[in-house]
Amino acid sequence: MAMLIDGKAISQQIKEELKEKALRLKAAGVEITLAVIQVGNDPASSVYVRNKKKGCAYVGIGSVSYELPDETTQEELLTLIRELNQKKEINGILVQLPLPSHIDEDTVIRAIDPKKDVDGFHPQSVGALCIGQPGFLSCTPAGIIQLLKRSGIEIEGKECVVLGRSNIVGKPMAILLLRENATVTVAHSRTRNLKEVIKRADILIAAVGKTKMITSDYIKEGAVVIDVGINRDENGKLCGDVDFESVEPLCSAITPVPGGVGPMTIAMLLNNCMQSAELYA
Numbered sequence: 001m002a003m004l005i006d007g008k009a010i011s012q013q014i015k016e017e018l019k020e021k022a023l024r025l026k027a028a029g030v031e032i033t034l035a036v037i038q039v040g041n042d043p044a045s046s047v048y049v050r051n052k053k054k055g056c057a058y059v060g061i062g063s064v065s066y067e068l069p070d071e072t073t074q075e076e077l078l079t080l081i082r083e084l085n086q087k088k089e090i091n092g093i094l095v096q097l098p099l100p101s102h103i104d105e106d107t108v109i110r111a112i113d114p115k116k117d118v119d120g121f122h123p124q125s126v127g128a129l130c131i132g133q134p135g136f137l138s139c140t141p142a143g144i145i146q147l148l149k150r151s152g153i154e155i156e157g158k159e160c161v162v163l164g165r166s167n168i169v170g171k172p173m174a175i176l177l178l179r180e181n182a183t184v185t186v187a188h189s190r191t192r193n194l195k196e197v198i199k200r201a202d203i204l205i206a207a208v209g210k211t212k213m214i215t216s217d218y219i220k221e222g223a224v225v226i227d228v229g230i231n232r233d234e235n236g237k238l239c240g241d242v243d244f245e246s247v248e249p250l251c252s253a254i255t256p257v258p259g260g261v262g263p264m265t266i267a268m269l270l271n272n273c274m275q276s277a278e279l280y281a
């Protein structure tokens, strides 16, 4: 039987640590506030934004939210971000993605002051990560490193395969694993002999967005399997990129969906907000 990596419990542990830290900062006169911007009312984004604000309230971080209509222009959004960049009382700025198609996401991300880039999406944050300098880490990959470490899973020297090469997960994940001294392969839709490549993994990070794509024939016996996918199956049930039922008996540890990686993303966002206040407030 594989060990179930409980993201809910581990994220709760991190939130308790952050709660204490927030109290200590408050006692020293440092208040922490996150600005959350959502453009339009995509239902999935609304759920994410609500959960992020709930997480802030839980650990003692203030949040101000800007719910802007779908027809907001890029210039209006940029003006708001520039105002928030200037406000001393705002420590972090989060623009929920995706944005409506008439707004260029890269331009918007670049407008955020890197000192307030708690998503870790700004090119300066990504560049700092690549060359091992301090900066905000992308929340989902940072959360996965915490899941592994806090579950006692060694990363150093392991064969890690990251399936997926997105800017938000796959690429920063590969760099973070490299920083932990893993041997890292990034596999994607054009990878030849995908199954053989994935089967080399001691630790597999599946971040491809394809419902139950990873079945037992992709898995080396004893592998650790981290499932980043949030998909719906044919019955509308939430499921990952990994076919849990067939993979679980083969591996040594696995994350469930839901309750694995998902809760860690918010915990790491809260951690970044706190780090912003500690470093720059």
Ligand code: GUN
Residues within 6 Å of the ligand: 094, 095, 096, 097, 098, 119, 139, 140, 265
């Ligand atoms: N959309 C999906 N995931 C994320 C995230 O981590 N941050 C933001 N800002 N938008 C997202």
